[in-house]
Amino acid sequence: MSIRAIETGYAGHRFRSRLEARWAVFFDKLGIRWEYEPQGYAVGPDGKRKPYLPDFWLPKEKLWVEVKGSEDQLDVELLFHAAIPHFGLPNPAGPHTINGHQVRLLILGPIGRVGALVDSRTEEHVGYSQPAHTVLSFRKGDVFEGTACFFANGIDITPEGGLVGNDGPDINWDTRGSQWGNWVGGGGLISDECDEAAHAAYRAARSARFEHGQTP
Template identity: 35%
Template sequence: MKVIETEYKGYLFRSRLEARWAVFFDACGVRWEYEPEGYVLNNGQCYLPDFLLHDVDGRAGGDLHVEVKGKMTKDDAAKINQFSQGKHPLLVVPGIPDGDGIGDIESYCREWGRYGFPSFGGGPYPFNFQTIDGDYYVAHPSINKQGKFELFGDDSSYTMDRDDASTVQAFKLARQARFEYGQTPRVRKVRV
């Protein structure tokens, strides 16, 4: 099945999934760029991360690359692993988490972060700090209580500073974004 290129905010995304992640990042109020720069890896292959997020709060503070993957191949995994071994923190994300509450979203991230792509054995694992800082730990993209985008670790002591309602609303906006008939979702920073 072929993915559908999608236009949003002046960018032509390679898929609707990428465009929906852009809607999520907008709802979180994080500054992002789409495919801003490609890299030549140590083995000579080229790699172009999907997003570069700026001024991320928390453990993965600063700039963070994001790779959107609907499915993983061995070639994709090799490039991601080689890129993230260097000095480039990279969050791998699959589909937009589903659910009506923060518990549903946490479960979605936890399942992917621990077990990865069902048809692909091994890493890189989506929603996992392993490709960010080398620590095998589930990462939850969220909005903190200061209204900034942050990756929270899979531990209640870390998530105490997360704004659960705003995070759930940002994911809902991303899931509900429609592009089918040339529509452009109107997204504003979420603050519940």
């Protein structure tokens, strides 16, 4: 049995799900400007074009954002095609380039839990277990799956990761069934800095309470 998302009001917008609204709360807590579903596009090569309405656009970071509650809800082919510049999503503010990669699409799952790290010998606080999220980038005809982490001063993106496929009509990715989105919702990356602001944003998003009576 599938569970229907609950439409949720926040910041003057009607979100399609509470999870989307929680990520909006998260962005606000970190001071990240966002636009919700600003425009839809047809993405993909000729003969495979599909309509796609991304959930968020982050203008300062030049990033599109897709939010899904679970990995099996991801349309892998659609997101793969959306990450390819010449028939995917446009870059309204120009390309976001890191190490030769055009960073194209950030994929966010459930709001990750964070935890304090303690030195087992001294019992002193030494940092946090930092959630990590999937980011798709494009470089020299190939799409890569990298990682993104949030900090008080922005998003730290590592685009170099597993090769997803090239810019042809097919996804040449033998491990897509087991590897796709394995960072969505959080990973085990250890933060080198005690970034209270980012972790406070995760806590605020997880605990956010919205108005009663949303339409299911």
